[in-house]
Structure formats: C-alpha cells, structure tokens
Amino acid sequence: MVVETLSLKSLLMKRHSSNKSNKPRSRRRPPIPVRAVDFVMYCTENMRRTRAFYQNLFGFKPGVEWNEGWSEFTTEPVTLCLDGPGKGQSKSEWEGPPAVALAVSDIHAAMAECRRRKVKVLIPAKETRVCWMALIADPDGNRICLHQRKDGTAG
16 A cells, blocks of 8 residues: 655645646736835824934934924835824824825725725825825724825835
C-alpha cells in the first residue's frame, strides 16, 4: 500500500489544473474606487497646543498649514492633519471624531454613488484652493472624508 503525502501547494495545484476553463477571474470594479489613503484628520479646539504635542513628543515635522484652522505633518506615507477653528471662528464645520481621507478620482461621481446608496452625507463636496473634500459616515458613524486633489495626486 502506497501512502501519498500531499502538501497544501500540491492540492491547490491539482485543483487548479482540473479547472477546465483557464480564464482569469474577472474583478469587478468597486462603486467608488479608492486610489490611496491621503490623510488622517484629528480635530482640535487649540491648534497651537495640539500641534506642539505632536511635534514635541513624536518629533513630527510641520507640513502645509492653512490659516489657524488646518495643520499637516509630514508623516509618510500618510499625512496626519489637524483641523480646528480658524481665526474668528468658534468651531470648524469639520469638527468631530477622527476621519480617514480616501483619495478618489472624481468626488462628484463618488458623492452621487453615496447618495444613490443612501450613505449618510455629513458634509457635501466642498472646494478648497487645492482640493475637493466631502464627509460621509459608515453604518457605525465613523467619519470618512472623500478627497480629490486638484493636481491629480493621491497618497
């Protein structure tokens, strides 16, 4: 009696070779293709204090800053950014729990797909000098920023 020992790899090879249609499986394109994670956003009531915390404790280097309401750190490969009230504002409209920013190629098409699927829209697409941003929520209320840079880059 001969006992054959088969490894997982050989079992998979046998299974694959018995597949009569050697066609590659097609991958369906997702309704909203994500190009990259652009940034993670934390909100703060005191930009100066929070910025100093990250710089002093972790040594983060300042990146782009717009007014007193937006501050980025150069934390490759994903940017950490802080959002807070700008000058003369008591609150930022983006204020809330942390959000991850997902880069999309067409924010308007992405928002249309969200509306079609009845995804909760927290902030509709807004244009800034450098990008388009919108805020949606997943079923548990986690915030997701849909982000499209005007220069076409992502990540």
